[in-house]
Amino acid sequence: MENTVVAHGVCPHDCYDTCGLEVTAQDGVIRQIRGERRHPVTRGFLCFKVNHYLDRVYHPDRVLHPLRRVGAKGSGRFERISWEEAMGEIGERLRAIVIESGGEAVLPYSFAGNMGLLSRTGMDRRFFHSIGASALERTICTAAAEAALTRVYGQRLGPDPETLPYGRLILLWGTNPASTNVHELPWLDQARDAGAEVWTVDPLRTETARRYRNHLALKTNTDVALALCLGRGLIESGRHDREFLDQYAQGFERYYERARLWTLKRTVEVTGLEPRVIEALTDRLAAIRPLVIRSGFGVQRQDHGAEAVWAISALSILTGSHRDVGGGHLLSNSDAFPINKGKLEGHHLLSQGVRRVNMVELGLALTALGDPPVRALISYNSNPAATAPDQSTVLRGLAREDLLTVVHEQMMTDTARWADFVLPAAMGMESLDLHVSYWHRYVQLNQPATPPAGESVSNAEFFRRLARSMGLHGPELYASDEDLIGDALDSDHPWLDGITLESLKRNPVQKVRLDAHVRPFVDTPIQTPSGRLCLEPLPVGGFSDPEVDSDYPLYLISPSARETIKSSFGNIASVQKRRWPELLVAPEDLHWLNLAHGDWVWLESRNGRTPMVALESTVPQSGTVVSYAVRWNGQGQGTNVNQVTSARLSDMGGGATFYSVRVRLVAMAEEEIPHDEARSAPVRLCSSELGPVGPVHDNEARGG
Numbered sequence: 001m002e003n004t005v006v007a008h009g010v011c012p013h014d015c016y017d018t019c020g021l022e023v024t025a026q027d028g029v030i031r032q033i034r035g036e037r038r039h040p041v042t043r044g045f046l047c048f049k050v051n052h053y054l055d056r057v058y059h060p061d062r063v064l065h066p067l068r069r070v071g072a073k074g075s076g077r078f079e080r081i082s083w084e085e086a087m088g089e090i091g092e093r094l095r096a097i098v099i100e101s102g103g104e105a106v107l108p109y110s111f112a113g114n115m116g117l118l119s120r121t122g123m124d125r126r127f128f129h130s131i132g133a134s135a136l137e138r139t140i141c142t143a144a145a146e147a148a149l150t151r152v153y154g155q156r157l158g159p160d161p162e163t164l165p166y167g168r169l170i171l172l173w174g175t176n177p178a179s180t181n182v183h184e185l186p187w188l189d190q191a192r193d194a195g196a197e198v199w200t201v202d203p204l205r206t207e208t209a210r211r212y213r214n215h216l217a218l219k220t221n222t223d224v225a226l227a228l229c230l231g232r233g234l235i236e237s238g239r240h241d242r243e244f245l246d247q248y249a250q251g252f253e254r255y256y257e258r259a260r261l262w263t264l265k266r267t268v269e270v271t272g273l274e275p276r277v278i279e280a281l282t283d284r285l286a287a288i289r290p291l292v293i294r295s296g297f298g299v300q301r302q303d304h305g306a307e308a309v310w311a312i313s314a315l316s317i318l319t320g321s322h323r324d325v326g327g328g329h330l331l332s333n334s335d336a337f338p339i340n341k342g343k344l345e346g347h348h349l350l351s352q353g354v355r356r357v358n359m360v361e362l363g364l365a366l367t368a369l370g371d372p373p374v375r376a377l378i379s380y381n382s383n384p385a386a387t388a389p390d391q392s393t394v395l396r397g398l399a400r401e402d403l404l405t406v407v408h409e410q411m412m413t414d415t416a417r418w419a420d421f422v423l424p425a426a427m428g429m430e431s432l433d434l435h436v437s438y439w440h441r442y443v444q445l446n447q448p449a450t451p452p453a454g455e456s457v458s459n460a461e462f463f464r465r466l467a468r469s470m471g472l473h474g475p476e477l478y479a480s481d482e483d484l485i486g487d488a489l490d491s492d493h494p495w496l497d498g499i500t501l502e503s504l505k506r507n508p509v510q511k512v513r514l515d516a517h518v519r520p521f522v523d524t525p526i527q528t529p530s531g532r533l534c535l536e537p538l539p540v541g542g543f544s545d546p547e548v549d550s551d552y553p554l555y556l557i558s559p560s561a562r563e564t565i566k567s568s569f570g571n572i573a574s575v576q577k578r579r580w581p582e583l584l585v586a587p588e589d590l591h592w593l594n595l596a597h598g599d600w601v602w603l604e605s606r607n608g609r610t611p612m613v614a615l616e617s618t619v620p621q622s623g624t625v626v627s628y629a630v631r632w633n634g635q636g637q638g639t640n641v642n643q644v645t646s647a648r649l650s651d652m653g654g655g656a657t658f659y660s661v662r663v664r665l666v667a668m669a670e671e672e673i674p675h676d677e678a679r680s681a682p683v684r685l686c687s688s689e690l691g692p693v694g695p696v697h698d699n700e701a702r703g704g
């Protein structure tokens with residue numbers, strides 16, 4: 001048909017799968033988004049959320065024009081203005097701030113709302129480096145794991161997911177692919193159907209745990225104990241791979257000094273697991289090959305997150321699992337893509353010694369930092385008012401009258417509502433981009449199917465406009481999208497050989513030149529300082545028996561929801577069907593708390609509180625409650641679960657500790673129960689709204 005465009009797209013969301021898309025547009029309007037069947041890993045199907053994607057692209061909350069605040073901060077009242085007016089005013093105010101207080105008074109805040117390389121990095125860094133802005137440490141997601149992986153292996157590299165079917169023992173440790181990595185399930189099923197044993201290690205009885213049956217429901221945050229006990233068991237029965245250790249590893253003696261403290265008896269007490277189950281897994285680890293440890297990011301969002309990843313990594317080394325094609329430890333394949341970050345991000349523009357701000361501590365940065373205080377916040381590709389921890393401090397910061405807040409967004413999010421200026425952001429399908437994955441090994445070109453809707457612009461274009469508004473000079477600040485892709489791919493590394501913009505235009509899905517049969521760290525150089533895999537304990541903390549906090553006796557876990565990606569999709573009615581914030585509670589805990597299925601409660605921690613509907617569920621074990629993350633604050637009386645999370649940092653890497661939260665539940669007084677405006681009565685939930693009591697209430701979206 002005339003005026004029909006079929007473009008190769010890439011799902012832009014922060015997700016392991018990085019799916020190939022086939023995007024069809026007619027007369028400049030996107031009509032259909034399907035999975036790209038020729039993508040060898042994601043193979044033509046999409047997840048539940050992105051199957052409804054047109055509802056997101058053309059949603060009424062979409063910001064299509066620049067907006068300037070007219071009401072009080074946070075009131076969400078704006079007037080439409082032109083780009084010229086917006087940029088004129090923002091440029092003038094930023095220039096004044098930089099002159100009066102220095103560049104460090106400007107703070108960027110961003111993460112991976114759009115994972116495309118040009119959307120997540122590049123032009124933004126060039127701009128902020130040029131004005132000497134505070135440098136943001138982007139730690140909110142994977143920092144603890146990165147610190148541990150880099151120390152142990154020298155790199156974030158694991159087996160190719162396409163070799164998962166070779167695995168005969170697969171350990172899913174702190175990951176829930178049924179929600180977060182659905183394209184992994186067919187590969188895991190294939191292994192299972194060929195006889196592999198698939199085990200999950202997760203305090204929650206997730207859909208993944210039910211699918212693969214061998215489930216170790218350890219107590220929350222006790223992974224270090226379990227992993228070290230398994231390692232001790234292997235060593236003390238003489239079933240570790242001595243030859244592999246002699247040839248490839250370092251630090252075995254000191255590892256064993258730590259591991260030997262975790263006797264079976266002590267580990268059983270701490271983890272709550274049965275001794276025979278731990279012994280059974282030890283026997284499997286000793287005997288079955290190939291062994292793949294597929295650990296996830298869930299396991300590292302805890303106080304001892306890096307230590308947990310270290311202890312799990314050590315199992316992959318003690319067993320010599322890296323010897324086998326398909327064996328080893330798959331947590332991240334980010335370093336399979338030797339992108340030229342220095343050139344893309346303009347590292348030469350960065351001033352030495354510029355102030356660094358950890359994004360986990362955004363609340364503190366906005367409310368307590370001096371010399372200079374943060375006077376301007378530029379937020380893009382992220383929604384910190386909903387997703388950052390210690391939310392009450394973050395919101396106090398955003399409420400500051402003297403803070404200039406500029407938000408580049410696709411939607412009128414909780415963060416955008418606090419802005420002085422909201423600038424419209426293009427969707428993934430509307431701009432050129434280059435994508436890599438943290439799981440599979442394909443580089444992909446995202447070709448725009450339509451021009452940006454309304455007056456929206458891509459992230460790269462937004463930063464070109466900001467640079468112009470401040471009168472900045474330098475060709476790096478105005479490079480085209482194609483030039484940026486060229487810079488990213490400008491590498492002599494053999495794994496990127498022949499992958500250029502031109503070749504991607506012809507073939508937009510290309511595997512890095514790292515054959516699936518190349519065994520990481522056996523066939524590739526080990527990039528640690530010693531040139532060996534490092535078993536040496538981390539130079540921090542040391543997990544010990546957890547302390548009890550009798551005022552806050554429960555653990556809260558707020559893991560990924562199936563129907564959203566963090567706060568993204570939270571406003572899409574066809575996807576997010578839950579009207580109220582839900583907290584899953586084990587039947588025994590509901591009983592001793594004297595609560596009933598459907599009662600309103602306050603979920604409280606030492607940081608704050610937020611309202612929830614308590615639901616009886618066998619997903620959590622007694623002692624742990626669950627709220628899938630994250631809802632929009634606007635859906636929960638102005639707050640969400642991040643009112644109770646804290647900005648405490650993980651043991652290494654400065655990561656977030658979202659899953660190390662101690663809480664209590666307090667029944668709501670009658671007058672506190674949210675009001676149903678329509679009926680002018682407190683919200684009472686009927687059984688159809690509550691879903692089933694009992695054996696299974698997982699993360700399944702209702703209906704749809």
Ligand SMILES: Nc1nc2c(c(=O)[nH]1)N[C@H]1C(S)=C(S)[C@@H](COP(=O)(O)OP(=O)(O)OC[C@H]3O[C@@H](n4cnc5c(=O)[nH]c(N)nc54)[C@H](O)[C@@H]3O)O[C@H]1N2
Pocket residue numbers: 014015016141173174175176177179180181201202203204206219220221222223295296297298299301302557559560561562563564565566629659
């Ligand atoms: N549908 C959907 N997909 C997503 C996302 C989403 O929000 N929704 N988010 C995306 C993002 S940003 C990321 S980083 C990835 C994350 O995806 P994953 O790596 O799967 O990590 P999480 O979802 O954080 O947590 C995974 C599991 O860790 C478990 N867990 C929590 N505490 C512990 C613990 O102490 N020990 C152990 N062993 N397990 C624990 C949780 O119960 C959960 O089932 O997924 C991405 N994909």
Ligand SMILES: Nc1nc2c(c(=O)[nH]1)N[C@H]1C(S)=C(S)[C@@H](COP(=O)(O)OP(=O)(O)OC[C@H]3O[C@@H](n4cnc5c(=O)[nH]c(N)nc54)[C@H](O)[C@@H]3O)O[C@H]1N2
Pocket residue numbers: 012014110111112113114119140141380381382383384387388408409410411413425426427428458459558559560565566567568629630641642645658
């Ligand atoms: N309680 C709790 N909180 C958590 C977590 C948890 O497990 N529990 N997980 C944490 C993790 S792992 C992560 S990664 C963070 C993620 O937290 P965020 O970085 O806030 O991610 P999202 O909620 O997906 O919000 C991304 C925003 O970027 C916008 N966006 C998308 N594409 C573009 C674009 O091209 N340009 C611009 N300018 N904007 C765009 C989207 O509309 C969306 O509002 O949340 C963290 N918060």
Ligand code: SF4
Pocket residue numbers: 011012013015016017018019046047048049050182183565
């Ligand atoms: S969110 Fe993940 S699984 Fe869903 S389409 Fe995007 S990349 Fe694929």
Ligand SMILES: [Mo]
Pocket residue numbers: 014140141142
């Ligand atoms: Mo994340």
